[in-house]
Amino acid sequence: RKEVEQDPGPFNVPEGATVAFNCTYSNSASQSFFWYRQDCRKEPKLLMSVYSSGNEDGRFTAQLNRASQYISLLIRDSKLSDSATYLCVVTRWSYGKLTFGQGTILTVHP
């Protein structure tokens, strides 16, 4: 079983749609959680950290369920510029290395 699993998609949605991505992780010792975004296999860029209390940044909302070892990302009012691969990432403090999911491909069309 992969340490971090994501639905690879692709998700094809119209502008303005709401789309949700899910991610599960297998290592219960994981302590920090992130969503990164990768455009056309360029470098990954941090989208947002994910906290147990949930957090929101504009149109983006991330949730963490430690009991279920489940992470989610919700994008509201999708824009064309949201088209990218979204990477679920987990790590442990003092370990250094990030463990990436395979990514979920999102395409937003007019």
Next chain:
Amino acid sequence: NAGVMQNPRHLVRRRGQEARLRCSPMKGHSHVYWYRQLPEEGLKFMVYLQKENIIDESGMPKERFSAEFPKEGPSILRIQQVVRGDSAAYFCASSPGLSRGDTQYFGPGTRLTVL
């Protein structure tokens, strides 16, 4: 504040040659990480270094691959006797430390093509 810098951006090697990939971390960052992304796959951790020390090389292939982060100068990922399977994007990331809030920032990557 310049971001993480990697060079070269593209590197073509023939089978059996050596590839040297360089990474300069962000200013003030002393922790460097290398990741590899094979075609159609996700990013995989290779090695984590601090100045002059390899901290974790659990993701590094046992043969032909080595990494260093000298006291002066960039971090180097070295691949000896490259094979076609080494063709991939190699990303370097840096962070100021390992605390909860210390995010890893990625460089633009080096695309290695082995002919």
